[in-house]
Amino acid sequence: MLARFLLLAAPLAALALPSRPATLKRTHERRSVLPHQWEEHADAHPDMRVPLRIALAQSNLDTAYDELMRVSDPESPDFASHWTAKQVAEFFAPSKNTLDTVVNWLAEEGIDRSRVKQTQSLGWIEVSNLTVTEAEALLDTKYKVYKHASGKPTLGCGSYSVPEHISKHIDFITPTVHFDTRVNSPRQEQRRKRDVEPGVAKNIGQPWSGSTPKQGASLSAASIITELEQCGSQITPICLQALYKLPIDYIQFATSKNSYGIVEYTPQSYLPTDLDMFFEQFLPQATGKRPTMDSIDGGNIQTEYEGFDYNGESDLDLQYSMALVYPLNPVLYQAGDMVEGASFNNFLDAIDGAYCTYDGGDDPTQDGVYPDYATGGYQGPETCGGYAATNVISTSYAYNEADLTPFYETRQCNEYLKLGLQGVTVLYSSGDYGVAGNDGQCLNADGTYSANGIRFNPSFPGTCPYITSVGATQIIPNGTIFDAEEASQSVIYSGGGFSNVFATPSYQTSAIKSYYANYPPPYTAAQYNNSEAVRGLPDISANGAFYVVAVDGEFELVFGTSCSSPTFGSVITLVNDARLALGKKPVGFLNPTLYANPWMMNDITTGGNQGCGTPGFESVPGWDPVTGLGTPNYELLVAKYLTLP
Template sequence: MFPKLLSVVLLALVASASSLTITPHVRHEYRRSIPSGWNAVHRASPTAVLPLRIGLVQPGLEELEKHLLDVSQPESPNYGQHWSAGRVAETFRPSKQSVDTVREWLHSEGIDASRVKLSKSGGWIEATVSVQEAESLLKTHYSVYEHESTGTQHVACGSEYHLPEHVSKHVELVTPTLHFDVKLKREPVEELEKRVSKPGTAKTIGQPGHGVVVPKTTGRINIKSIFQELSQCDQFITPNCLRALYKYVYVPLVPNKNSYAIVEYTPQAYLASDLDLFFKNFSSSQIGQRPNLVSIDGGVVQTDQTGFEYNGESNLDLQFGMALVGKKQPVTLYQVGDIPQGASFNNLLDALDGSYCTFEGGDDPLQDGIYPDPLPGGYKGGPDCGTVKPANVISTSYGYNEADLTPAYTARQCAEYAKLGLMGVTVLYSSGDNGVAGNGALCLNPDGSQTNDGKIFNPSFPGTCPFVTSVGATQVNPGAKVTDPESACMQVIYSGGGFSNYFAMPDYQKSAVKNYLTKFPPSFAPNLWNATGTSRAFPDISANGANYVVAVNGNFSRVFGTSASTPVVGALLTSINDARIAIGKRPIGFINPTIYSAKFAGAWNDVTSGTNPGCGTPGFAATPGWDPVTGLGTPNFAKLLVQWLLLP
């Protein structure tokens, strides 16, 4: 009987083994180099605990762009038929097969089910593991990295990680792994390793110097010298200058049915006294008016830290945004992140769309603001997930270098902008202020690192995401009249623009970009920029970004930046939404397929002079038609209004 029993056992083992899928590991995600300024200190302790988050692939994402274009292309029969948030969430919910595949893999690797949990939305699986277990699961190595200038520390993989081939098909990304778009507070390495499973401090993009797009100033100006505004628009940009430049005259008809939001990241904050000083000089009926504050993850309009580096951005955005839409149209301020920890773009997106909180792995404790915040004075409330109804137009004047982030991280965020577009939201981002270079005038090297002496063009993000509208900067040339053609901005800042290294060119801009590359081919060596002709090109449009008169800390300063251009465009688009809503139509939503269409070809002021230098080159040149300096050009509000009113 023994041989017979043995044979039965062997057959059972074979049958059991045949039910398991065993495949070799494949590289799932990688980065070519460690971000600039970071250095490995030592290997992470093998017993340190990691909250491993596994973001599941969402079915239907390959159809996401098709769905978005269906409601955004002007010739589509479904133009303007935007989706509800519930429909978006249900359409892209991960499959049971993905959940089961990842669970079975973890179990086969010895991770007990008690250490594994699935999020309520089904978007991610979290496994509490040691560094040693994570290294075995992902076939990688974890180290502690330290930033050379700040001393902040971060635990991450160095270059790549792997997954079994059959698992990789069901996973979008795993965190914490390669992502360095966050900085931890400085603390002893041993304490860092003890706390690695607890909330970290997100890279506070609101901190001075942390954003790609931060306004520049040449200092204070004497407001008494501005007495004939339109005659001095080459020196001082005021709301009336912008109205004249873009033929913008509009009084809201249904302001309470419309919405416009401007995003700020703590500790950036406006000063109420500065708003009133600005309104007193340029929009007296708005003295005492304030934006409607929506606090996200403990966001506060702080007044402890002041000065241009803390108040310049928010004052600029709100003073011009509010003055242009006028007293009747409410403006919402999305103030994101508490003071001790700050926040990331992901925190904003969590609040706007509850499904994003867990989408493809959810937020990373080592990258994004995690709430409640245990730091002294931190926000003790829970994370804002789906707590904010998105405004019709959202303007953001902050950004990263594309190379700061991994392709997977940017892809996850970019997909969310597409989902917001499906819901009828217009998302605007500044294109950058360093021409073809990135934040801090950093350029890329062949190994992917970023340095000041690099030679390869360094595009910005989220402006390179095909599902946002990227806004560049122009100027009224010195000595020119407000009625004269503008040029690309070449005073103090240069309009960010170029070609993505991560994202493919969307269909809506293929014709315009092909026209540029055919008629005005750049003379740079192809190894200095993405010369394939198949990558996302930016910016999409532009507006004036030079010589803004902004009240900061009780005085007026002259301010420059695409961070000025963006809220201006947002104000104009908000007025167009008002006009459409007033006649029973829906907001314009994701505008890129529309603005690149033939119907809108004559609605832009073509900018044909100026360049955007950087990386030791003169940059690209503004040319007739679309170009990677000023996009399609600046808005002609009167013509845009007519064209959008004619659409369904």
């Protein structure tokens, strides 16, 4: 681990310390309530070691959104002029002035420069061998030991302060309000910081996470529909092709240039026999095909556990994505070992090596930490880079926005912006519990969870303005593919609402303004952020009910936005094929083009997304926080995108 750092003693010795009178410190971060299942345990011992990490402010974040729009806005002459990974890294690297200013501040506070180290990527600096007493003086704070419900201790504080001239040069400091470090006594300092309590983020693949699809009735092969008129009771690949005007037996011309990625989190995994069972029924020529697997942090197709809770998600995602984009073979990003699992950050590490360390690196209480020396754990090196990002990436998992700190979410959200600059389309399912969070969790006014909470609980990364959030629809009861769909209200409810963290992006401003002007929801600030100035979700939708999926040797009906995201991703993958065949670039970040051309979507105007003791929001003409702009029309999408540069 230490090999990743560069000692700054020599280059920093030449820095001149500015002559400045003592300055007052201002609060940089504050946590108003403790994270879920954490409580204050005791004061921190003065001699405990604090492995202080300072996330340096990146350069050009103030102009990054404009640059993303420049390559994503359909009216821009630079549409699809995507950047290379090297261009992105250089653009966002912290400036020399930022580095010098922070290091000078540490020296002024009496911290010897021999204790200051910087990562090779320049994203953050570490202060070694710092005691609690020193850290409290530096940050004008009081450290406490906090305990999780499991009993695992963590060092943290309720708030911390830095001088005003320093604040603009740092993103955040840990361990502070993020609870990301185990307590280490002086004797324990040399021990590896490894055994930390798994957080919400890296439990995303567990059956109890609440973000996986929902199981319906079992079917016999003989009872599976064969006529499009029956798609209201069962969804099969041909139903989706008809619903969204996808070409049947389409001859793709650019499979060698095109790519589509599906992200899965251990212990979720597909069964090869299930793929074959599905393809024998619906696409015989694909029988025997397997996705191209990129193993992240020991990810593998585990067979230790089987059942819908372990195979349903991956079977669903791969069966439909592979069928809809055949003969293109999707990439399966399988993340995490069986012991520790993985988070979205672990996946992002694998496709961007710089992300492993920038802005303080991963959070040990939320993200997988590798090598994993526990029995049965993946003991290889952490996967940092090495895998290419596919043109389209679909993820059928989500957190609650309230589960994570705004800084954790902002750091990750900025990474999606960087992927968008490189021409990657990132899709996330919006959730299956309407305005409530995973498993129907709602919030109290202070942000804590409660069975009786009335405050809506939006999903993340769906609230990040740099991804495309996908909600769920269904064919109306007793309807056919020729009838308009409605918001999904069978078994699951399309996740949607408004962020408590992210402001409204410019591409969504007009849609949000129109929504509030014409269809103001009947709720107050007690239920949700009704400021009319925050990001709304989802952006679009696709069918998410009654999917026929082969799981553990049986056909099952499956429900969820887990169905919707890979389906929409398949549509965009086929649009990319058409563009690539003409020598154009992939479409990249979708939202600016979708919001500027809502006529490309099938508007959904009926159905709601109940939750938190309310009917939720309602689908209305135009964008709404239930189904977004609507469902895809491939013919209109490809026609529009082929006119763009």
